[in-house]
Structure formats: C-alpha cells, structure tokens
Amino acid sequence: MSLVKAQLILLLVLIIKFLPGLNYNLVISLSIEPQIITSDISHFYEAFDLAKADPGNAKKIFNKHYFKKGSKGLHDFYKSKIQSKEKFAEFVISFQDYYQSIREDVSCLDDFKGVIDKNFQAFEKLYPEAQFPSIYFLVGKFQSNGTVSNDGILIGTEVLARTPHSDTVNWNENLLKVSLERNHIPVTVCHELVHFNQDKMAAGNTLLWKCIREGSAEFIAELISGETDADYQGFQGMEWEIWEDFQKDQNKSIWSPWQQASDARPRNAGYWMGYTICKAYFHQIKDTEQVLKDILTIQNYEEFLEKSKVEDYLMISTKK
Numbered sequence: 219m220s221l222v223k224a225q226l227i228l229l230l231v232l233i234i235k236f237l238p239g240l241n242y243n244l245v246i247s248l249s250i251e252p253q254i255i256t257s258d259i260s261h262f263y264e265a266f267d268l269a270k271a272d273p274g275n276a277k278k279i280f281n282k283h284y285f286k287k288g289s290k291g292l293h294d295f296y297k298s299k300i301q302s303k304e305k306f307a308e309f310v311i312s313f314q315d316y317y318q319s320i321r322e323d324v325s326c327l328d329d330f331k332g333v334i335d336k337n338f339q340a341f342e343k344l345y346p347e348a349q350f351p352s353i354y355f356l357v358g359k360f361q362s363n364g365t366v367s368n369d370g371i372l373i374g375t376e377v378l379a380r381t382p383h384s385d386t387v388n389w390n391e392n393l394l395k396v397s398l399e400r401n402h403i404p405v406t407v408c409h410e411l412v413h414f415n416q417d418k419m420a421a422g423n424t425l426l427w428k429c430i431r432e433g434s435a436e437f438i439a440e441l442i443s444g445e446t447d448a449d450y451q452g453f454q455g456m457e458w459e460i461w462e463d464f465q466k467d468q469n470k471s472i473w474s475p476w477q478q479a480s481d482a483r484p485r486n487a488g489y490w491m492g493y494t495i496c497k498a499y500f501h502q503i504k505d506t507e508q509v510l511k512d513i514l515t516i517q518n519y520e521e522f523l524e525k526s527k528v529e530d531y532l533m534i535s536t537k538k
C-alpha cells in the first residue's frame with residue numbers, strides 16, 4: 219500500500235471513528251484490511267515454556283502469562299469455551315508434546331493474510347452490509363476450531379495445525395481425529411465470518427433453525443472461498459435417508475444426534491442438511507446477492523425450507 223493511500227485510510231478511519239453513532243466495525247469494512255490478532259499465541263508459548271519447567275505451578279503460570287495478558291478475544295473464548303484455568307493447564311501439560319510439535323506452524327500465520335483479505339472482499343461484494351470483525355487466533359484445549367463473540371471471530375488455532383510435515387506418530391488418537399489441516403484456517407474464518415453476520419436472522423431452538431444457521435455458514439463460506447468447513451463426501455448415497463429422518467426431527471429441540479457420527483448418519487449431518495437446503499434455495503432463486511440477503515435475514519425457517527423446494531433439488535442432484 220502506498221504511503222498516501224495509507225494516510226488517506228488512516229484519516230478516514232479517524233473521521234469515522236469519532237463520528238457519533240457509527241460502529242467501529244464499519245471502519246474495518248471500509249479499509250478492507252482484516253484485523254488479525256495473534257498476540258495470544260506468543261503469550262501462550264511464553265507461558266508454555268515456563269509451565270513445562272514448573273508443571274506444579276502450571277495453572278498460576280498460564281493465568282499470569284497467558285490469560286491475564288490476553289486479548290478481548292481470548293477473554294471471550296475463555297468465557298464460552300475454556301472456562302477452567304485448572305483444566306486448561308492440566309490438558310496442556312498432559313499433551314505438551316502435541317503443543318510443542320505444532321509450535322512453529324501456529325506461531326506465524328502471515329501466509330494467510332492475503333487469502334483472508336481476498337475472502338473478506340468477496341463477501342463484501344456479495345453482501346455490502348457485511349460487518350468485518352477482528353480475527354483472534356487463540357490457543358485452546360481442542361474444544362473448538364472456531365466460534366464468534368460480540369468482539370470478533372475466535373479461532374482455536376491448536377485444532378487447525380496439521381501440515382504435510384507434521385509428525386503425527388505420537389499424537390493422541392483422539393486429538394488426531396479432531397485435528398484439521400492448517401491450510402483450512404481461511405475456510406474456518408469464512409464460516410465464522412458468516413456467523414458474525416447472522417444477527418438479522420430470527421432466533422430459534424429447533425433442529426431446522428440450527429441446521430440452517432450452520433448450513434448457511436457453510437453455503438456462504440463455499441461461495442466466497444470455494445470450500446466448506448466440514449467434509450461432506452461421506453453423504454453421497456445417503457441423501458434421501460437423511461432427508462427422511464430430518465423431516466421427522468426438524469421441529470425438535472435437538473442438535474447432538476445431528477452433529478455426532480452414529481449408525482444412522484455421518485458426523486455433521488445437521489450441517490450438511492442445512493447446507494443442502496441453502497443450495498436448493500439458491501437453485502430456485504439463482505441471484506447470488508438476493509440469496510445472501512434472503513438467507514441472512516430469514517424470519518421464518520419453515521417458509522424458507524418450503525421455498526427451497528429441497529426435494530426437487532435432491533431429485534436433480536441425486537438423479538433419482
């Protein structure tokens with residue numbers, strides 16, 4: 219960026235920041251430079267070295283050198299996911315080889331700036347009202363690869379750390395099952411960016427609501443980045459069976475049987491169902507900008523499902 223352009227953006231940022239009634243997020247969207255905050259990762263590893271040398275005081279050490287120095291994002295992630303300093307310290311110490319093995323790969327994430335920036339711009343083009351929060355890269359204990367708070371997108375970077383050169387031989391089997399590839403980071407950021415922009419959608423508590431909330435994040439993430447957060451290859455051939463089951467469950471307040479793998483269906487079936495409904499809706503409307511606007515302002519989920527004509531879409535896509 220040229221110096222003059224940078225100065226102009228700074229001036230614009232200052233003017234807007236001090237105008238009453240304007241949201242700071244607007245500044246981010248105008249400068250289109252995603253704010254990527256990685257300070258928590260360096261704090262984590264400073265604490266990690268100290269805690270390894272003195273595991274009896276790990277909780278105190280993580281508290282002082284990681285949590286107390288933490289960003290707003292880490293504070294939110296602690297409240298919604300980590301919740302216990304004691305359990306966090308225990309977990310990290312017992313899987314210290316894992317945290318050590320990913321250290322280099324998560325300590326510098328500059329290589330993703332360009333693609334995250336490109337994805338944000340693609341979203342803004344399709345949905346001009348989009349809000350662009352800061353992205354906080356954090357270290358947790360394998361509870362979440364991504365979530366959002368009022369302050370931003372929160373990424374559990376330790377989950378997204380596998381690379382082709384990772385030595386996974388000594389990785390715990392359960393961690394390995396949940397771990398995702400490092401190059402998946404931009405897609406997770408896109409999925410969470412959509413969640414951050416779902417505040418105009420009606421709240422709900424049914425399976426249908428939850429599936430559309432998750433599935434629309436997947437559908438829009440794919441539109442802007444070319445990929446979905448979850449892998450849906452395992453659903454091929456099961457589409458009709460899952461759709462039949464879904465119709466029986468759609469008004470129930472349940473989620474985990476549609477998230478966990480079971481004899482009935484693969485993991486993330488709820489995501490897949492919502493994603494498929496959004497794709498079906500897109501197939502009906504065809505205008506991408508209109509579809510995004512419609513999805514991100516849904517007030518009646520039953521009506522949306524009906525308009526999607528998902529059964530017709532399944533007929534075409536599975537050639538039944």
Ligand SMILES: [Zn+2]
Nearest residue numbers: 409413432435
């Ligand atoms: Zn999600």
